[in-house]
Amino acid sequence: AQKVTQAQTEISVVEKEDVTLDCVYETRDTTYYLFWYKQPPSGELVFLIRRNSFDEQNEISGRYSWNFQKSTSSFNFTITASQVVDSAVYFCALRRVTGSSNTGKLIFGQGTTLQVKP
């Protein structure tokens, strides 16, 4: 079975602090995709990153960075020097490789609510 766990329900930090959001996944597939989405207070879902299971390189995009470790089935997300605008719910998601029985649906974690205080 496929499963995504975001153990941190809520995190509160003060502006300029670094914060890491954890994501642990379960799958028996050898090939899969991992995603992070942001849901700001306005409610829409914003795509942040997609990672192929074969690519374990860490990625950095501005203040955002992602640490993918296949050995621990984790795909953690770090925000450096957090800002108030980073306040949102962040979702980690898993997608199986599409095939005859896999249709590409996303399996989401419960989400982590990040509050960045000024």
Added chain:
Amino acid sequence: NAGVMQNPRHLVRRRGQEARLRCSPMKGHSHVYWYRQLPEEGLKFMVYLQKENIIDESGMPKERFSAEFPKEGPSILRIQQVVRGDSAAYFCASSPRLAGQEETQYFGPGTRLLVL
């Protein structure tokens, strides 16, 4: 290039009424996914459609819920005889094609359904 569009953004229905939620995918996208987000929960897959075909409806409740994606026009998620437990945010996502394994699903703004 317009993103995924959903309407209405907010919908209020009384118990027993019907709710129709619409989703227009991004231009060039022919695959549509519907997800439901119950209060304080993550998103759960409901149904996956291509034009004129339901491909995977394993997440759809067995009764009262249906979805379509006609050759022309938006995808429709229809909930008949709504109950209070149907109150949720319903998100539509689209992707261009499935053959390319790296396709990303882009989400619309969601429809917030409130059943009184």
